[in-house]
Amino acid sequence: MIEIRNVTKTFDDGKNKIIAVDNVSIKIEKGEIYGIIGYSGAGKSTLVRCINLLERPTKGKILFKGKDLTVFSEKNLREKRKKIGMIFQNFNLFNSRNVYHNVAYPLKGSKLSKSEEKKKVRELLQLVGLSDKENSYPSQLSGGQKQRVGIARALANDPEVLLCDEATSALDPKTTTSILKLLKELKEKLGLTIVLITHEMTVIKEICDRVSIMEQGRVIEEGNTIKIFSNPEKEATKGFLETATNSSKIFDVLQLKDNIFNIQKDDVLTKVNYLGDCTKDALISEVSRKFKINASILYGNLEILNQTPVGELIVLFIGETASIQKSIDYFREKGILVEVIEHGRNSSKVYTKCS
Amino acid sequence: MEEILLKYIPNVLNAKEELIESIHETFIMVSIPGVISLVLGVLLGVFLVVTRKGNILENKIFNNMLEKIINLFRSIPFVILIAAIIPVTRMIAGTAIGTKGALVPLVFGTVPFFARQMESALSEVDKGLIEAAQSMGSSPTDIIFRVYLREGLPGIIRGVTITFVSLIGLSAIAGSVGGGGLGDFAIRYGYQRFQNDITFVTVIILLIFVSVIRGIGDILIKKVTH
Numbered sequence: 210m211i212e213i214r215n216v217t218k219t220f221d222d223g224k225n226k227i228i229a230v231d232n233v234s235i236k237i238e239k240g241e242i243y244g245i246i247g248y249s250g251a252g253k254s255t256l257v258r259c260i261n262l263l264e265r266p267t268k269g270k271i272l273f274k275g276k277d278l279t280v281f282s283e284k285n286l287r288e289k290r291k292k293i294g295m296i297f298q299n300f301n302l303f304n305s306r307n308v309y310h311n312v313a314y315p316l317k318g319s320k321l322s323k324s325e326e327k328k329k330v331r332e333l334l335q336l337v338g339l340s341d342k343e344n345s346y347p348s349q350l351s352g353g354q355k356q357r358v359g360i361a362r363a364l365a366n367d368p369e370v371l372l373c374d375e376a377t378s379a380l381d382p383k384t385t386t387s388i389l390k391l392l393k394e395l396k397e398k399l400g401l402t403i404v405l406i407t408h409e410m411t412v413i414k415e416i417c418d419r420v421s422i423m424e425q426g427r428v429i430e431e432g433n434t435i436k437i438f439s440n441p442e443k444e445a446t447k448g449f450l451e452t453a454t455n456s457s458k459i460f461d462v463l464q465l466k467d468n469i470f471n472i473q474k475d476d477v478l479t480k481v482n483y484l485g486d487c488t489k490d491a492l493i494s495e496v497s498r499k500f501k502i503n504a505s506i507l508y509g510n511l512e513i514l515n516q517t518p519v520g521e522l523i524v525l526f527i528g529e530t531a532s533i534q535k536s537i538d539y540f541r542e543k544g545i546l547v548e549v550i551e552h553g554r555n556s557s558k559v560y561t562k563c564s
Numbered sequence: 565m566e567e568i569l570l571k572y573i574p575n576v577l578n579a580k581e582e583l584i585e586s587i588h589e590t591f592i593m594v595s596i597p598g599v600i601s602l603v604l605g606v607l608l609g610v611f612l613v614v615t616r617k618g619n620i621l622e623n624k625i626f627n628n629m630l631e632k633i634i635n636l637f638r639s640i641p642f643v644i645l646i647a648a649i650i651p652v653t654r655m656i657a658g659t660a661i662g663t664k665g666a667l668v669p670l671v672f673g674t675v676p677f678f679a680r681q682m683e684s685a686l687s688e689v690d691k692g693l694i695e696a697a698q699s700m701g702s703s704p705t706d707i708i709f710r711v712y713l714r715e716g717l718p719g720i721i722r723g724v725t726i727t728f729v730s731l732i733g734l735s736a737i738a739g740s741v742g743g744g745g746l747g748d749f750a751i752r753y754g755y756q757r758f759q760n761d762i763t764f765v766t767v768i769i770l771l772i773f774v775s776v777i778r779g780i781g782d783i784l785i786k787k788v789t790h
């Protein structure tokens with residue numbers, strides 16, 4: 210649907226040259242929710258603004274349904290923009306217009322009659338669950354309601370793509386969830402393709418099919434959300450994942466001097482990641498019995514991403530070194546990723562999805 | 565009643581006809597240049613903002629030129645401006661004296677002032693709104709009329725109010741150098757003939773003018789702010 214091809218954007222004020230986006234290529238398929246995550250200043254907003262050419266790329270192409278937008282005339286570009294909706298962190302509603310007229314704003318010039326326009330606006334408001342707020346002004350709405358108006362307005366010209374720049378960053382967690390749920394519904398109902406910028410991993414976890422991690426203008430890791438969650442490669446990615454789980458806290462606890470878990474010299478501490486239905490075999494008790502070791506779970510976290518469970522455990526193996534090695538090998542055979550923490554051996558990452 | 569007035573403002577009653585005539589002249593000197601300046605000022609203010617760097621019709625040369633011209637006119641004291649543009653005034657109004665002759669300098673004095681007021685009102689419009697409008701496929705003309713002039717309305721009205729109030733001041737100056745109006749009236753009677761009651765009444769009338777303009781402005785602002 211959208212292809213960002215080798216896009217670079219530099220800002221040059223004569224003195225300083227900032228490379229906000231550095232040779233980024235991303236392909237976004239029809240009907241998917243694509244996340245772009247990164248810390249502040251990573252270049253996410255600049256990148257997403259390049260998609261509808263609010264920001265003209267210094268280099269590279271933006272293909273929308275196969276056509277390069279960067280070569281379009283201003284007039285043609287404006288027509289295309291109607292097919293690419295956008296919502297914002299600060300909602301950007303027109304304060305002088307009520308909800309109805311905010312939503313009707315982009316319909317000017319669409320050749321709808323007054324009554325058709327009314328019908329369209331009412332449909333849109335119903336879609337976002339704000340039918341009763343037609344006559345309210347933005348100042349009378351809550352943040353979540355404002356974003357719903359923003360969404361309705363962005364959808365007025367039946368776009369095929371919706372760009373969301375930190376659309377939930379100004380909202381509380383509960384409202385965020387409800388907006389994300391709405392976006393997901395819209396994707397399903399309207400076959401919308403959604404590009405979503407955020408700095409919160411929880412947002413990615415909630416609704417994204419695929420995700421790119423951006424750092425200093427570059428995409429450093431890309432993949433489907435389940436893969437990124439279960440097997441991140443880059444440190445920055447892991448950093449983001451930790452914000453969405455508690456696993457960083459357990460590491461803090463493990464590093465405490467007083468050794469609250471009473472870990473002995475020969476014990477092996479591991480991080481175990483699994484995916485899918487590996488859980489149904491009682492693996493921990495199985496290895497305990499089979500190899501005569503003790504395995505105790507110090508920490509566990511389970512995420513459900515697109516109906517797929519993604520689990521992370523911190524397991525302490527206690528017993529003979531050879532038996533522990535066998536247990537770990539056994540886990541790996543079963544397609545479970547085991548990483549040894551605080552142990553001389555290098556951890557090897559063998560990963561296959563459970564069948 | 566009649567007696568009280570005679571006691572406190574005898575000179576005003578004597579010059580009643582002239583007073584009414586002056587009010588009328590002031591009204592003309594405020595309303596006609598006001599309306600003309602409004603149109604020109606809005607135009608210039610819009611151009612000042614939209615041709616700025618990074619804005620929808622960015623144009624460095626045009627913007628620079630406009631800035632310079634406005635600054636030039638703003639830096640000339642009004643009394644001097646009146647004298648300096650006499651040839652232009654003659655050309656446009658046919659005369660450089662009287663109320664008619666005051667109209668042209670008043671426009672020249674007010675337009676740059678109001679353009680700046682407009683500029684600051686429009687600058688207050690959130691950049692995010694312009695961006696949102698662009699993302700919805702709005703053209704520059706659309707953005708000017710449907711976003712800038714509409715979202716900036718409270719600020720614009722405030723600017724108009726201030727401009728009219730300052731126009732009253734300018735009209736008094738113009739009056740004193742031969743344009744008629746309340747300023748002229750107060751100087752001729754109140755100042756030169758020491759008829760203090762005339763100065764006093766003129767001040768009251770001007771105060772009422774200003775209050776009415778402010779009041780209307782406030783009501784309108786309240787009406788358009790949601």
Ligand SMILES: Nc1ncnc2c1ncn2[C@@H]1O[C@H](COP(=O)(O)OP(=O)(O)OP(=O)(O)O)[C@@H](O)[C@H]1O
Pocket residue numbers: 220221227228229247248249250251252253254255256408
């Ligand atoms: N118009 C501009 N002129 C100059 N530099 C800019 C401009 N817009 C963005 N930048 C710079 O480009 C870099 C990337 O900014 P961008 O807004 O894309 O980051 P971001 O990832 O969206 O951050 P945030 O999470 O804070 O919104 C920053 O260093 C920023 O200072």
Ligand SMILES: [Mg+2]
Pocket residue numbers: 253254255375
């Ligand atoms: Mg941003």
